[in-house]
Amino acid sequence: MNNVERELLAESQLDKSFLNETLQGIYQRNIDFADLYFQASSHESWLLEDGVVKEGSYNIERGVGVRAISGEKTGFAYSDDISPVAITKAADAAKGIANSGNSATVHAFKTDKHALIYQSINPIDSLTQEQKITMLHEVEAHARQQDQRVKQVIVSLSGVFEKILVAASDGTYATDIRPLVRLNCSVLVESNGKRERGSAGGGARTDYSYFFEAENNKARYLAYAEEAVRQALVNIVAIESPAGAMPVVLGSGWPGVLLHEAVGHGLEGDFNRKGSSAFSGKIGQQVTSKHCTIVDDGTIANRRGSLNIDDEGTPAQYNVLIEKGILKGYMQDKHNAALMGVNPTGNGRRESYAHLPMPRMTNTYMLAGEHQPEDIIKSVKKGIYAPHFAGGQVDITSGKFVFTSAEAYLIENGEITSPVKGATLIGSGPEAMQKVSMVGNDLALDAGVGVCGKDGQSVPVGVGQPTLKVDEMTVGGTQ
Amino acid sequence: MTDSISIPKQMEQVESRVAEVLSLAKSLGADGAEVSMSKQQGLSVSTRLGEVETVEFTNDGALGITVYQQGRKGSASTADLSDGALKQAVQAAVNIAKYTSVDEFSGLADKELLSMSPIDLDLYHPKELSTDEAIAIAKTCENAALSSDQRITNSDGATLACFEGFKVYGNSHGQLVGYPSSRHSLSCVAIASEGEDMQRDYDYTINRDFALLAQAEKVGINAANEALSRLHARKLPTGKVPVMFRADIANTFFGHFIAAISGGNLYRQSSFLLDALGQPIFPEFLTIKERPHIKKALASSAFDSEGVATVDRDIVKDGVLESFLLTSYSARKLGMQTTGHAGGIHNWQVSSTGGDFNQMLKQLGTGLLVTELMGQGVNVVNGDYSRGAAGFWVENGEIAYPVSEVTIAGNLANMFKQIVAVGNDIDMKGSIRTGSLLLDEMQVAGN
DSSP states (O other), X not given: OOHHHHHHXXXXXXXXXXXXXXXXXXXXXXXXXEEEEEEEEEEEEEEEETTEEEEEEEEEEEEEEEEEEETTEEEEEEESSOSHHHHHHHHHHHHTTSOBOOOOOOOOOBOOOXXXXXXXXXXXXXXXXXXXXXXXXXXXXXXXXXXXXXEEEEEEEEEEEEEEEEEETTSBEEEEEEEEEEEEEEEEEEETTEEEEEEEEEEESSOGGGGGSEETTEXXXXXXXXXXXXXXXXXXXXXXXXXXXXXXXXXXXGGGHHHIIIIIGGGBHHHHHTTOSTTTTOTTSBOSOTTOOEEEETTSTTOTTOOSBOTTSOBOOEEEEEETTEEXXXXXXXXXXXXXXXXXXXXXXXXXXXXXXXXXXXXXXXXXXXXXHHHHHHTOSEEEEEEEEEEEEEOTTTOEEEEEEEEEEEEETTEEEEEEOOOEEEEEHHHHHHTEEEEBXXXXXXXXXXXXXXXXXXXXXXXXXXXXXEEEEEEEOOO | OOOXXXXXXXXXXXXXHHHHHHHHHHHTTOSEEEEEEEEEEEEEEEEETTEEEEEEEEEEEEEEEEEEETTEEEEEEESOOSHHHHHHHHHHHHHHTTTSOOOTTOSSOOGGGBOSSXXXXXXXXXXXXXXXXXXHHHHHHHHHHHTSOTTEEEEEEEEEEEEEEEEEEEETTSOEEEEEEEEEEEEEEEEEEETTEEEEEEEEEEESSGGGSOOHHHHHHHHHHHHHHTTTOBOOOSEEEEXXXXXXXXXXXXXXXXXXXXXXXXXXXOOTTTTOTTXXXXXXXXXXXXOTTOTTOTTOOSBOTTOBBOOOEEEEETTEEOOOBOOHHHHHHHTSOOOSOTTOOOXXXXXXXXXXXXXHHHHHOSEEEEEEEESOOBOTTTOEEEEEEEEEEEETTEEEEEEEXXXXXXXXXXXXXXXXXXXXXXXXXXXXXBOOEEEEXXXXXXX
């Protein structure tokens, strides 16, 4: 018995045979698949604002979700009480989706061994409370040291320690321990009566020591402070952004939110099973320019979007979604994979035991191309260079997507010139991706800050891309 | 999987637990504490293409505690409501308060502002509905969409959800208050296609009282009509044109206003309306009334999330900003008094200039009617606004053709003053009740 089984099962007088019996009970109805998902998580967060550690909180979440699937139908019930009585009650409710009739058998549990993509550590215990507080103060002090125009600093730190156990009628029996840490610095700068914010941060599936490690010869927690101030100072001198269709060069790393919105969501299996995505029925067709190879990769060590196993117990995978412009496959959970006659791809994710799993992204990125980033800029006579973005959104049916720049510059005659104010960029996924004409050799992943929302459920994700050029996009400026 | 014990009964039990948790906090050394506990249970069913897709039994509860110890604050929450977990949560909050800083502005709301015996706002209208009955309603709704037009070729289904629950709040000032509530909704997403073009849109109805939901067929047909109306949308040329926000999205406009006058952004100097109190920020014809005590309304509440009694107030009167939206903390930071806005606003009513939707279109003349906004391109620090939009091109007061893949941009401070009319086609579905809004000019970016 491992620690997860001890906490989630044994402490509540549950064992594997009870789980098997519960699944058998569900299978008295005409059920194709059923699973039990146990979860216990603790989450701490700290907030420092202008020298005062204002808030600290500790949150505990624990429960079990029971799902029963019959054809395209899903019955679902859950409880915050992990006990035999509550589980049986939830199972009875979930199986109500199907009529009586005994179609299949529950497979004996089997557990596969996999190499771990991240370690089973509890980040919350990785620093003392005093050390956490000291780190917050140091980030603030460092931000203020950067420039006298910094008027206000907010630093937040959070750590999640989550344990999950999945037992399913297909024989899946798997556990995972998922650490996740996040540090953020947000500053307000004021100059000549103008004010502007800047924000930077990062995180990973590891412990808090991550923030003290050096990246480019600078400890990460200090680098976040510098980056937040730099961004705010760029934006405070930004001029009005242009309006209209023009070439757009997106920077490497976080601007990969383009792929997440323009392509990623449209390649999730549920939308394609239902035929409601702009990419439905297009496997084997060219859906982007030939310069684009896009993958969803849940296997990168310690990344925010990575998973040892997904929330259905399927090991995370490296999935090629688009290869040189040709659509290769969709991201799948078990339910949609079964209905579409393909294999699950390790993308079955859920926000918690109280939510149903769906096909979701992990770390989605475009592979490097051959161009020097400088040459990509030089190729543009008049356009926008956007190295940093806030969030985005997509309508998967029409394919229309937006994302909003948080740092952007004019490109004039092949040179980056004035910074311009944040503006929303809008396009149609399939069209915009056909217009990707140059891809840089500088693939980078984001700093570990992504949160993806779908049907009201949030999950941590990663994005990445090299510098790339879209020949024409609509830029929503004011001039 | 609803609890067999009734919601009012559960609420009574929880009130005594909240009192226990408060005394536990005190015994662990807290000199002040507040506890809130909420619970929601219900049934959500969805159908797609005439078949059941999901049946979900929801049952969510959470307890949050905040303790104060000599000016230091610590919080904890738990979704596990066993005795052990509650004790652990209180202990965690007390432990955290050892490490946070002394903050002279933090603490419970002032006692004299609390709502000690709140009035009943008639928010609890539970509906006994079997799974089969719920499925039948969702099917009726979706079927109305699917059968309304041949071009409705697909659907993302219809969902009927009935929830009931309660909220209990207590603090060491001796306040212990709570109320049960219910919320029922029916929604439908229709997908229209013709040739290569495919469009989705939705409609929904929501009410505290199930009997007051819109007819299922009507929701389905509206969803279908919305999706159909978007087929064969065009882009627009880039330029400056009059823009009208349809009533159902006009609330987003005031949502940005809410952010700009919220205490948290004000004391952080992160709003373009820092010095706007008492200043004209909207045209003189515009008044926004807040009415927290409307019976059965969605955003009604007798007290805010700190237990502070809510009162009727004018947020904007004749265009002038009359009130910020403050919590105890932000009020103390600003040297003011809380306005009872911890947790958000309570039923806003935006005054109309009298025209109905068609009269508004006539007044728009030739320009863009916006029916959908995308993205979060709003900067509350300086008011810069840039969002994706879809809707219709209007020529001489008549809808000419659908528009998509454009952006609209401006600055909120200017946009507020550029409102030239507010329709009487008031959308009652949300916490902000407003008609369509007509702005004299915005920058549209397209081709």
